[in-house]
Amino acid sequence: MAADAGNGRFFTVDPLTSASFGGRISLAETSTLDSAVCALESSPALLVQALYDAGGLLYLSGLNEISTEPGLLTRLSHLFGPEVEDYEQTLTERSKIHPEWPQILQITNMPPSCQMPPVPPDPPLTAAGGLPVKFPHRRGWHTDQSFRRPPPDISLFYAVIPSPPGQGQTLYADAAGAYDTLPADLKATVEALEGIHAIPGIGRAEYAVKAGETPKPLLPHQWPQRQPVVRTHPVTGRRSLYLCEAGQMDWIDGPFVGMEPGPEGDGAELLYDLMMHITQPKFTYVHEWSQGDLLIWDNRNLLHCATWYDAQNHQRLMWRTTTRGNPGELYSGEGRSWLPEDDARPMAGLDND
Ligand SMILES: [Fe+2]
Numbered sequence: 001m002a003a004d005a006g007n008g009r010f011f012t013v014d015p016l017t018s019a020s021f022g023g024r025i026s027l028a029e030t031s032t033l034d035s036a037v038c039a040l041e042s043s044p045a046l047l048v049q050a051l052y053d054a055g056g057l058l059y060l061s062g063l064n065e066i067s068t069e070p071g072l073l074t075r076l077s078h079l080f081g082p083e084v085e086d087y088e089q090t091l092t093e094r095s096k097i098h099p100e101w102p103q104i105l106q107i108t109n110m111p112p113s114c115q116m117p118p119v120p121p122d123p124p125l126t127a128a129g130g131l132p133v134k135f136p137h138r139r140g141w142h143t144d145q146s147f148r149r150p151p152p153d154i155s156l157f158y159a160v161i162p163s164p165p166g167q168g169q170t171l172y173a174d175a176a177g178a179y180d181t182l183p184a185d186l187k188a189t190v191e192a193l194e195g196i197h198a199i200p201g202i203g204r205a206e207y208a209v210k211a212g213e214t215p216k217p218l219l220p221h222q223w224p225q226r227q228p229v230v231r232t233h234p235v236t237g238r239r240s241l242y243l244c245e246a247g248q249m250d251w252i253d254g255p256f257v258g259m260e261p262g263p264e265g266d267g268a269e270l271l272y273d274l275m276m277h278i279t280q281p282k283f284t285y286v287h288e289w290s291q292g293d294l295l296i297w298d299n300r301n302l303l304h305c306a307t308w309y310d311a312q313n314h315q316r317l318m319w320r321t322t323t324r325g326n327p328g329e330l331y332s333g334e335g336r337s338w339l340p341e342d343d344a345r346p347m348a349g350l351d352n353d
Pocket residue numbers: 142143144304
């Protein structure tokens with residue numbers, strides 16, 4: 001990766017030292033973050049190209065000014081897609097949306113969202129004493145909002161108040177590298193396969209089906225959506241595995257179209273095999289957050305996963321934006337599956353509002 005990928009004038013890029021993908025961006029010295037963002041906006045393609053050159057993951061640090069100027073985050077987001085999504089227009093619980101910036105999703109244990117972190121893995125550490133990353137020891141791997149067609153392109157995730165060191169990490173997996181190294185028989189199996197992706201928390205997740213939960217009634221725009229298991233990136237042309245696991249696939253009709261459904265079916269067995277392949281150490285990166293960190297990732301070819309933190313004793317506040325507008329040829333001409341036919345809110349009947 002060229003250290004002067006940003007022409008040196010705006011930023012430099014260095015590979016992440018603990019992963020086979022990803023780049024760390026160092027912005028050129030400017031008096032304020034606002035002036036650095038202005039410089040990036042003058043050559044908007046540079047940072048986007050750096051993202052693609054780095055395999056879909058960029059890490060920037062020290063952007064503390066975003067915490068008091070959220071508009072800097074939405075401006076940075078605009079570099080990565082023709083549209084920065086308004087979460088009030090997507091399948092998102094209202095309590096999680098920033099009260100003044102509808103483009104910002106708040107992931108926090110603070111009110112009004114009060115979102116609890118994932119439970120710790122069992123056992124809490126690997127046999128070697130490390131952080132569990134590989135599925136199924138680690139659960140929760142997904143790609144953002146894959147229960148919509150077309151799904152979003154790129155996410156930006158910013159640490160306003162991170163959890164203490166050693167907690168609340170975000171894990172990433174290179175699903176393009178994973179596809180490239182897939183055994184030939186599995187490659188043939190998934191070639192034309194479609195996964196069925198569902199909104200979490202509606203009674204269609206693996207744990208819900210196993211527990212015998214009654215699935216929630218859905219309006220047509222909330223129905224699970226089919227997505228290709230092998231997705232071709234619209235810019236790089238690389239193929240990757242586009243999947244989620246327990247919480248964001250449909251375990252009633254899926255997880256795969258045309259395969260035996262349910263937690264005990266052939267589809268489940270295939271999903272487990274694929275997830276174990278994707279989350280091997282050689283394809284994964286663990287990010288330990290510091291205040292002012294910003295991670296930018298491409299949902300079209302990376303999976304990611306949240307981890308536990310001590311929400312009883314610590315506050316955590318993260319901001320996320322997503323961009324859309326370039327999902328690839330497969331989705332060409334499609335409308336937005338998540339928009340109601342009437343003037344109902346997209347999440348009508350599913351959240352607590
Ligand atoms: Fe996510």
